[in-house]
Amino acid sequence: MLPPRAIAEVRSPLSDGEWHRLHPLTPVLRGGLFLIVVTGFVVANLRDRIIALIFPGFDDWESYEQDPVDYVLTNNLVLVAGxxxxxxxxxxxxxxxxxxxxxxxxxxxxxVEVRSGVFFRTHRRAPLDRVQxxxxxxxxxxxxxxxxxxxxVGAGLDANVxxxxxxxxNAEAVRADILRLASGRRLAEAQEARAGASGDAPGRTRAAAGIVSAGISGLIDGVDDADDLEPASVVHIPSGRLIASHLLSGSSLWLLALIGGVITGAVFATPWILFTLVPMVIAFGAxxxxKIxxxxxxxxxPTRSGVRITFGLFTTITETLPPGRVxxxxxxxxxLWRRFGWWAIRVNRLSGRSASDSQALQQAEVLPVGTAADAEQVLRLLLPALDDDAIAALFADGLLGSARQPGDPFATTPRRARWLRPLSWRRxxxxxxxxxxxxxxxxxxxTLVILPLARLQSARISQGPVDRALRLANLTGHTxxxxxxxxxxVIDRDDxxxxxxxxxxxxxxxxAADRSHRWDASSEAVEKEETA
Structure with a gap:
């Protein structure tokens, strides 16, 4: 059972701390692939009879010599087959x-706990304070x-529940409950309650200030119920731009190069190689x-529980990325996007999946394509610690800048090593x-890579033999x-x-100063919990 204070936070009867079962149609939905395979097998064996029923003029009865339905009817096995x-x-x-x-x-x-299995039982558990x-x-x-x-989404490989x-x-209500329980709000309320019960005047003052602050925040951000509604998107991507961005991507250049190679091979070698164009175009089209x-x-x-991202035409995926998980x-x-001023943004975050998983790669793209204004809006959501001036500097110096510009703040590749980066040494x-x-x-x-310092796992500096000879070094931030x-x-060793x-x-x-893992708790409450 949940404690009474926690029960007041949840809104779904499925989040009361008791064991519940999933939707009754779950076995059908999870076993849908198996049913499709079985249906395909039956249709493949009865395709001729189905064609005959649809087209009565069909009279190619020789194909029914091994038909299972004819066999059942001929041998009077209808009851057995039924x-x-x-x-x-x-x-x-x-x-x-x-x-x-x-x-x-x-x-x-x-x-969040899940138990499954009839003969081989499995019990999985996802701690709320590790929810990504x-x-x-x-x-x-x-x-x-x-x-x-x-x-x-858990904090390890294959850790998702x-x-x-x-x-x-129910799914939307349970999602809101999980994020609310993981936010640290209960921790802050518990600290305030203990302070008030002990007669601590400063504690009561902080509790009263917290109530007033929560009321003001509610006027600004909206009440908690607003999270249950679909928030308005800060970015709109026209379908035409999305389609054009994929056609102008690197895969299109590869397709053109392959087509050129095939045509060259057909001219100077054998024309039969032209037949490979059809499957190639079909594969790229699929x-x-x-992708589109x-x-x-x-x-x-933005929501009170983090950044909410939705995408997908046939299969719709809505993910909520809490603060501090980027x-x-x-x-x-x-x-090819430069002429149109388009940009894309992707992130690293714990997804509970392999780094090569197609869905993990899809969810890493938080902005498939957008204008500079769209990219600024998304960066403000993902990096709330940066103010407007810092975001503007990212574009002026980070994305569009180079050492050619006076006052460039970046430590760049020195001129003595420009032969190692002939095109990009200034950037x-x-x-x-x-x-x-x-x-x-x-x-x-x-490309501009932004590494939040609070999330950085380690930093490494390294040199190879050529780097040592030219007084260069390589810098790596591990995430x-x-x-x-x-x-x-290839940047200067001293820099x-x-x-x-x-x-x-x-x-x-x-x-040490980061408190984003408990984004709805006061810093004092988090510090007391960590000290305890």
Whole structure:
């Protein structure tokens, strides 16, 4: 059971600390692939008879010599076949029912727990203070049936806890409850209650101030119930821009290069090689279609529980990224986007999945394509510690700047090593600008990597034999695994050493002052809990 104070926080009857079962249609939705395979097998065996029923003029009866239906009818086995089919259906129903019956979950004040399995039991637990995010996934079939899949993202590989499936209303309410319980609000209230009960005047003063502050915040940010509604997106991506951005991506250049190679081979070798163009175009078309449909209906908006990102046309995924869960941010611009002023943003954060997982890569793209204004809006959501002047400096110096500009603050590649970076040596640079470390590189593909110091795992400086001869060094900021790389090479040794030493000191200070893991608790409450 949840304590009375925690029960007051939750809004769904499924979050009361007791064991509950999932939606009754869960076995059907989870076993949908198996049913599709079985249906495909039956249709493949009866396709000729189905064609005959649809087209009565069809009279190619030779194909029915091995038809199972003809065999059953000819040998008068209709009753036996009916009993077999009924037995198979009953067996499937029993398996699905047992799977649903023994699959339960509960949400306590400390964990989200799931128990499953009939013969081989599994018990999984996700501590609320380690929750990295909560994803709400609605596949097409599940949307038609009014259900959704909830995934609590843990802090390790394969650490996610899935609740599949719940009704859409219950899934949204449970998601809000999990984020509310993980926010640290109970910790702050408990500290205030203890201070008030002990007769501590300063404690009562802080409690009263907290109530007044909460009321003012409610007027500004909206009441808690506002989180249950779909927030308005701060960025709108037109479908035309999204389609054009994929057609102007690096994969398009690869396709053009392959087509040119095939045509050259057909001219100078054998013309049969032209037949490879058809499957090649089909493969690239399927790839673009999948990428575009996954990015359609994109929205990103702030909530009290973090940044809420929604995307997907057929399968809709809504993920809530709590504050302090962003470990690295990369803003980049491919060369073909430069004329239109488009940018994209992706992040590193713990997703509970392999770094090469397609869904993890998809969820890393927090802005598929947008204007400079769109990118600034998203950066403000992801990096709330940066003010407007710092965001503007990111674009002026980090994304568009280079050593050619007077007063460039970045430590860049020296002229003696420009042959190692013939195109990008003026842009290749690092800058410590607390609370972040900035790494800038690329000319054809402009890139700026932003590493929040509070999330940085370690910083490394290294040299190879060529680096030592030219007094150069490589700087690396280590974060959780993801598509964003924190490596920067070929910068002056003394500059790299200076940035590395100052970064090491700044990381300690930023980590000590960081309270984003309990984003709805006061800093005093968190400090008391950590001291205890």
């Amino acid at each position: 009993l077999v089919v009924l037995g198979v259906l009953l067996l499937l129903f029993a398996i699905f029912w047992l799977s649903w019956r023994f699959h339960t979950f509960r949400i306590t004040g400390d964990d 995010g909560v994803n709400l996934t609605r596949p097409m079939v599940a949307r038609l049936l009014g259900t959704a899949k909830l995934e609590v 899935k609740l599949e499936y719940l009704s859409t209303a 790839y673009w279609f999948r 449909t996954r990015a359609l209906r994109y929205s990103i908006a 470990h690295a941010v990369e803003v980049y611009q491919p060369v 290749n640079g690092a800058l410590l600008a607390p609370p972040v470390l900035l790494l800038r590189h690329g000319v054809l593909r402009r 959780v695994l993801g598509p964003v790389s924190g490596s920067l090479g 790299a050493l200076d940035v590395w030493e100052r970064t090491a000191a700044a990381v300690v200070s930023a980590s």
